Amino acid sequence: MQYRSLLSSLSRISGLRQSNHFGAIFALSFSLILSACGGGGNAVTENSLTEPGSDGIAPTLLSVSIKQSKTRNGSPDGTAKLGDSITVSFEASEGLMQPEVTIGGFAADVSGKIGDWTATREMTELDMDGMVDFTISYTDISGVEGVVGSATTDESAVEYCMEGCVEPEPITLAGTWRLDAAGVGPNAASREWFSINRSSDADLAARPCLFDDAFVFGADGSFANQMGDATWIEAWQNADAGEGACLTPVAPHDGSIAASFVYDEDAGTLTLNGQGAHLGLAKVVNDSELGSSSEAPESITYTVTTFDGDFLSVVVVVGDGVYWSYDLVKEQPSPLAGTWRLDAAGVGPNAASREWFSINRSSDADLAARPCLFDDAFVFGADGSFANQMGDATWIEAWQNADAGEGACLTPVAPHDGSIAASYVYDEDAGTLTLNGQGAHLGLAKVVNDSELGSSNEAPESITYTVTTFDGDFLSVVVVVGDGVYWSYDLVKDSDTAVAAPSILEGSWVLDAAGVGPNAASREWFSINRSSDADLAARPCLFDDAFVFGADGSFANQMGDATWIEAWQSADAGEGACLAPIAPHDGSIAASFVYDEDAGTLTLTGQGAHLGLAKVVNDSELASPSAAPESITYTVVMIESDFLSVVIKVGDGVFWSYDFTK
Numbered sequence: 001m002q003y004r005s006l007l008s009s010l011s012r013i014s015g016l017r018q019s020n021h022f023g024a025i026f027a028l029s030f031s032l033i034l035s036a037c038g039g040g041g042n043a044v045t046e047n048s049l050t051e052p053g054s055d056g057i058a059p060t061l062l063s064v065s066i067k068q069s070k071t072r073n074g075s076p077d078g079t080a081k082l083g084d085s086i087t088v089s090f091e092a093s094e095g096l097m098q099p100e101v102t103i104g105g106f107a108a109d110v111s112g113k114i115g116d117w118t119a120t121r122e123m124t125e126l127d128m129d130g131m132v133d134f135t136i137s138y139t140d141i142s143g144v145e146g147v148v149g150s151a152t153t154d155e156s157a158v159e160y161c162m163e164g165c166v167e168p169e170p171i172t173l174a175g176t177w178r179l180d181a182a183g184v185g186p187n188a189a190s191r192e193w194f195s196i197n198r199s200s201d202a203d204l205a206a207r208p209c210l211f212d213d214a215f216v217f218g219a220d221g222s223f224a225n226q227m228g229d230a231t232w233i234e235a236w237q238n239a240d241a242g243e244g245a246c247l248t249p250v251a252p253h254d255g256s257i258a259a260s261f262v263y264d265e266d267a268g269t270l271t272l273n274g275q276g277a278h279l280g281l282a283k284v285v286n287d288s289e290l291g292s293s294s295e296a297p298e299s300i301t302y303t304v305t306t307f308d309g310d311f312l313s314v315v316v317v318v319g320d321g322v323y324w325s326y327d328l329v330k331e332q333p334s335p336l337a338g339t340w341r342l343d344a345a346g347v348g349p350n351a352a353s354r355e356w357f358s359i360n361r362s363s364d365a366d367l368a369a370r371p372c373l374f375d376d377a378f379v380f381g382a383d384g385s386f387a388n389q390m391g392d393a394t395w396i397e398a399w400q401n402a403d404a405g406e407g408a409c410l411t412p413v414a415p416h417d418g419s420i421a422a423s424y425v426y427d428e429d430a431g432t433l434t435l436n437g438q439g440a441h442l443g444l445a446k447v448v449n450d451s452e453l454g455s456s457n458e459a460p461e462s463i464t465y466t467v468t469t470f471d472g473d474f475l476s477v478v479v480v481v482g483d484g485v486y487w488s489y490d491l492v493k494d495s496d497t498a499v500a501a502p503s504i505l506e507g508s509w510v511l512d513a514a515g516v517g518p519n520a521a522s523r524e525w526f527s528i529n530r531s532s533d534a535d536l537a538a539r540p541c542l543f544d545d546a547f548v549f550g551a552d553g554s555f556a557n558q559m560g561d562a563t564w565i566e567a568w569q570s571a572d573a574g575e576g577a578c579l580a581p582i583a584p585h586d587g588s589i590a591a592s593f594v595y596d597e598d599a600g601t602l603t604l605t606g607q608g609a610h611l612g613l614a615k616v617v618n619d620s621e622l623a624s625p626s627a628a629p630e631s632i633t634y635t636v637v638m639i640e641s642d643f644l645s646v647v648i649k650v651g652d653g654v655f656w657s658y659d660f661t662k
Contacts, residue, residue: 055142057094061149062115064090065156066134069120070600070636072643074156079165080123080132083598086158088119088134090149099138104160108134123160132158171309173263173270174219174506174551176226176384179211180311181327182280188305188315188323207232209246215279215328217261220548220556221508223272225255234283236291252276252296263304270314271301279314280326289318302326333382335472336426336433339389340378343474344490345443351468351478351486370395372409378442378491380424382551386435388418397446399454415439415459426467433477434464442477443489452481465489504641505549505595505602508558509660511542512643514612516656520637520647523657539564541578547611547660549593555604557587568615568623584608584628595636602646605631611646612658621650634658 067074069085080086086103092115101108101119104127108119119136136149159165180198183191196203198211210232216224231254233247241247249255252275259274272278275296283290285300302314305325312328343361346354359366361374373395379387394417396410404410412418415438422437435441438459446453448463465477468488475491512530515523528535530543542564548556563586565572565579573579581587584607591606604610607628615622617632634646642662649655 054144055140056144057140058144059096059138059140059146060093061136061138061146061153062091062093063154064088064136064149064152065154066132066152066158067156068158070638071640072638072645073640074152074154074158076155076157078156078158080158080160081164082123082125082127082162085120085122086132086160088136089117090119090136091116092138092140092146095141097139097141099136101137102135104128104132104134123162125162127160127162129161130159132160171307172219172506173217173261173307173312175217175333176331177215177217177312177328178331179213179215179280179326180329182325184322184324186321186323188303188325190323191325207244207246210281214331219506219551220558221260221262221546223259223261223274223277225253225259225277227255232281236283237293250293252293253278253282268304269301270304271299273299279328280324284316284318284324286316287318334380334384334424334426335470336380336424336475337382338380339494340380340475340491341494342374342376342378342443342489343492345488347485347487349484349486351466351488353486354488370407370409373444377494384423384425386422386424386437386440388416388422388440390418395444399446400456413456415456416441416445431467432464433467434462436462442491443487447479447481447487449479450481503549503551503553503595504639505593505644506551507549507662509547509549509644509662511545511547511612511658512661513659514657516650516654518653518655520635520649520655520657522655539576539578542613553592553594555591555593555606555609557581557585557591557609559587564613566615569625582625584625585610585614600636601633602636603631603633611660612656616648616650616656618648619650 065074066078066086066088068078068080069087071078088101088103088108095114096117099110099117099119101110103119103121104123106121106126108121110117110119112118119134134150137145138149139145181191181196183193183195185192196207196210198204204211209227209230212228213231214226216226218224227249229248230246231249232244233241233250234244235241237250237253238247251257254276257274257276259272259277261273262271263269264271275298276282278284278300279302282296285297290296300316302316304312304314306313310330310332312330313325314328315323315325317323344354344359346356346358348355359370361367367374372390372393375391376394377389379389381387390412392411393409394412395407396404396413397407398404400413400416401410417439420437420439422435422440424436424440425434426432427434438461439445441447441463442465445459448460453459463479465479467475467477469476473493475493476488477491478486478488480486513528515525515527517524528539530536536543541559541562544560545563546558548558550556559581561580562578563581564576565582566576567573569582569585570579583589586608589606589608591604591609593605594603595601596603607630608614608625610616610632611634614628617629622628632648634648636644636646637657638645644660644662645657646660647655647657
């Protein structure tokens with residue numbers, strides 16, 4: 001019998017017993033019922049039934065984890081800053097009464113049921129920097145207390161830094177790599193049959209064109225062999241090579257075919273996709289050594305033996321007991337990388353003099369006279385590229401355009417307009433900075449090595465400047481234009497263009513799951529998931545779309561030949577089908593992204609740029625491609641190095657959400 005239910009009913013009718021003559025009848029009825037249930041020894045009005053007793057078994061915590069709320073899983077090196085929330089999740093051995101949890105010494109909000117519970121608290125200015133501690137006080141439903149929990153079971157931890165902790169830079173292949181050593185032997189650790197090494201002057205002199213080859217891994221998953229005018233060629237590629245020589249690269253091992261890479265950290269493999277794409281020597285492929293260029297496979301998979309972000313060692317088996325191995329080193333970004341602007345310029349009889357002519361940004365008169373010169377940007381890329389960015393006007397002189405007279409702000413004139421691709425080489429030991437590319441220049445276009453130009457078509461292929469001062473934010477260079485004639489420039493770096501730590505978003509992401517529901521946490525109205533074979537088979541062209549975040553802040557939708565198209569885009573789509581992408585949702589318009597960690601937002605700028613489904617935008621769902629907005633802002637629910645979850649509200653009580661994996 002349910003004693004408590006009967007007593008509750010008794011309490012509700014007690015007033016009735018006092019107010020009418022049916023009370024005695026009800027009391028007698030309940031007395032009979034209680035007697036039948038074994039309760040006849042007590043009068044119904046005593047209400048003194050025995051409470052359930054303790055079971056004598058203390059509950060325990062089976063699992064405990066702590067994390068910053070926006071990360072997917074706890075980790076040993078979690079971090080949080082002011083305004084971030086920290087979550088403690090735990091599972092008990094049995095059902096619990098409402099637990100009490102503190103995080104950082106303050107009470108946390110606790111939710112859950114039975115044995116699964118979660119506690120969350122937002123960090124405030126009252127919290128002290130350091131590792132975040134917690135306590136879990138809990139009692140089972142019989143009243144037995146468990147031992148207070150204060151440690152995780154998965155080694156997870158969170159360090160709190162009010163202004164943000166310094167997180168270790170992510171280890172990534174993205175960048176330019178060069179061969180450091182290579183060899184072949186009877187096992188993966190051996191190079192006893194043949195070896196070459198950059199540290200050997202003889203090896204470097206014998207194969208300079210091999211050691212200067214660049215193996216470029218893009219943050220977007222692209223790969224490129226960059227060899228310049230010459231690389232190491234062998235007789236199977238060109239009969240003129242003899243035993244091997246530095247000759248013009250031979251297709252497809254010349255970088256002419258687009259390629260990509262996949263690094264599988266768990267499997268310890270690095271795969272290059274694209275005919276001719278390779279590391280080290282072109283002939284070395286899986287299970288063989290090539291005898292003809294036409295035999296080049298579509299992909300090569302290397303076993304990664306060592307990778308720490310700056311050093312990479314790989315092995316490839318070319319036959320039974322035949323192992324080629326390569327060591328590669330990553331080029332570090334140039335300290336010049338960033339955008340620079342002219343601060344001062346002048347000419348004089350020696351490198352330290354500007355007595356004949358000088359201009360300075362600090363002079364209001366100079367700045368007013370040549371505003372179009374002082375706003376020119378000299379952009380040094382982390383990848384060795386260089387660009388003159390002048391906008392609609394720069395300082396033009398009569399030798400470039402007769403209309404300039406003594407000099408005027410006019411439209412840039414080729415080749416000094418940044419229209420020709422250029423690069424730079426900074427030789428710290430020699431103290432020189434060389435710009436390669438016709439028209440590429442610092443300061444004034446006319447100033448080149450050993451002369452001042454008299455015509456645009458005289459522009460040389462390169463200019464070398466002597467670096468007199470360089471501290472990372474200030475650069476001073478000199479160029480000799482004739483006997484006893486020295487031009488010099490001072491440049492300052494834009495403060496917001498210094499090379500920043502890679503964005504956590506940088507790289508190529510794919511859709512893992514999507515859905516829509518009445519709140520940010522719900523997908524009850526519709527959902528799809530990569531883990532579902534049916535969903536994957538129904539929309540393969542959606543799940544293989546790539547959402548690429550560039551290190552330079554660029555964003556690209558890469559969809560290949562097909563993506564998921566709906567009727568509002570093409571009548572042929574019906575209920576939805578895999579068809580050719582439709583502008584502007586085809587990645588044809590340049591786009592960029594801004595991730596505001598403090599605000600928890602991710603904004604894509606550029607018409608057609610989107611995550612997930614093209615129709616989903618802020619406050620509506622599109623009905624026509626022409627209605628695509630210039631930008632979309634998503635709320636970031638969770639982000640870590642390889643997982644991203646975002647939400648976007650399309651209307652009152654309508655929330656789309658997406659999960660992505662890198």
